[in-house]
Amino acid sequence: MATTIRDVAEKAGVSPMAVSKVLHGKGDTVRVSKEKALLILRVAKELNYQPNYLARSLRSRKTRTIALVFDHFQRIGDQTGYFNQLFNGAMGAAFEGEYSLTICPRLNSLDGRRLFDGRFDGLVWGKPDVSDDTREAIESATIPVVCLHLPAEVSPPVPVFCCDNRQGLRMGVEHLAKLGHERIAFVIDDVNQNLIEASARWQAFRQALQESGLEACPDAPLIWRHQDGQLARLMSSARRPTALICFSEYLAVSIVRQAEKTGVQIPNDLSIVGYDSTVFCDTSTPRLTAISQPVEQMAHDATQHLISIIEGTKMAPQHFVYPCGLDIRESTARPAHLTVEVIS
Amino acid sequence: MATTIRDVAEKAGVSPMAVSKVLHGKGDTVRVSKEKALLILRVAKELNYQPNYLARSLRSRKTRTIALVFDHFQRIGDQTGYFNQLFNGAMGAAFEGEYSLTICPRLNSLDGRRLFDGRFDGLVWGKPDVSDDTREAIESATIPVVCLHLPAEVSPPVPVFCCDNRQGLRMGVEHLAKLGHERIAFVIDDVNQNLIEASARWQAFRQALQESGLEACPDAPLIWRHQDGQLARLMSSARRPTALICFSEYLAVSIVRQAEKTGVQIPNDLSIVGYDSTVFCDTSTPRLTAISQPVEQMAHDATQHLISIIEGTKMAPQHFVYPCGLDIRESTARPAHLTVEVIS
């Protein structure tokens, strides 16, 4: 059994409060004489006293710990730099503020318990989806919550940190339109299709097409199931798209891989644009054209803002929208039929 | 203020114990009638009752949370895949065991407190150094601890998970020796020079040289300070090494970068071997020859073993040693003087 504050107090012949005051500076009304303080410090060291964090937190209602939450989150860094940036941003801000960061794979535990249970001072939510659970969870939160990738349009009651999807997709679509593409599809993996940001990007995509005088092709997001024959089927369909804009870098890279296996030439047969533009866009062959968002900055700001709320220095729910960029690499080009026309 | 077990009890007209029993199944001697149980469940739902995790943990002395600790740990995934693997391994094992994982930047907080303070059921220590603090911390641990990268030779009182440095460095040295290198240096960055594994690899390096009939050059690890002129100075020294074995992939990549700037030809002027062999070894130019260790597996095993100890199914301190591999890529070749001799 670990030594408690009472053990120290007893051995030093003082009250527990005196010990608390000397060792943790708590108890404003308590004043301790210098010699008594020294005695307490000595005894505490002798007994190798370590204050129990749980007890302190229970009493003070502060844990100095932040939760970083995903739903169904699995691995980092495999084929995307996204999580690296996310972790670096969140860890950076948390550690600067002297908070610990706990990684939680999901918001609702198996037994229905939630994370608003005293363990955390606040919560950074990385992957909100459109389910009722999500809405209800946000509404029933008893600690400060901030959300990443929750479009400002949904006006949630918590601060959100999101990129400017309209602008990002406008850049992507314009780039493809200028190259001569007329049939552009928006692709998303099945696991992500219920994310709020998925529908936001789809809407932004449609609007961008409209502004470029184009129509969506097909008129719904292409759901990608990571099955082997899917690309071949797509390429052999009648009005097949000549370009894809993908929900993520990871998805774009896996389509590029499948293209390589299937014999589909990127970018000649098909142009591909990813979302998020990290080092992995440079390691694929061909290198991947991608819309970029400042993920690390967003995660850092979100976490820092959360800490401000926790510590009472900021209150009003605000929305933070970050500009996107477009990094043009090798996976986009003029569509083949145009090239052919030129030659003939 | 969140609703407590007492609020529920009061509203349902029962004792707190009945509520505890029904909602958490704790309290073996308590039996509750079915209708009372249903009432309690209904009231709990009505009041949106969430049990306080801190209070439960304080009482039960279980937090189902594991700490992943580094000293002076900063960013992940920037120029090394090491942390990705580490995180994936540790998170995988923790989540499988229904534990949360808290990332802690250092073992001793600023105010001298340690992490053995009730917050964690156990601790995975990722970067033990040779300081007295470290030794003392291990010895004073009041919760189970496992260490990564702590060579079995130091026989610590806790389980360690380490790669076979002797074998790894033997492979690296033999590879270079076969190419004709006679002056091989071992390089380590200043920030890592105090790690226990640093001295272990240095010793393993010397032994490997001996077995190949070579001598260390120079007879001490080269400390790399990431300053601009360092490579130029090294290359202009009289008995300069023709090959470097680096403590890490990260270090190797930064030396390759500096070489590019300085005009040093890799591998013609200088061969370079890294430690850890991840995707980043393929993205450098030239691609990096590297000794590999199964970091993700090690982290997974370490965390899983820690959980076993926590849950009382394994006890004896054991050491786990993992085999290394050697991935030969483009950053190693015959030394220039041999090539010249052949031509002349």
Next chain:
DNA sequence: CTGTTAGCGCCTTCAT
């Protein structure tokens, strides 16, 4: 200046 009291929310133990 110092000490006592009374919980934070939960659960083990013992009594009914």
Next chain:
DNA sequence: ATGAAGGCGCTAACAG
């Protein structure tokens, strides 16, 4: 089958 008492370790609030 149920409830009361007490305490995990700490500290805010209130005496002395």
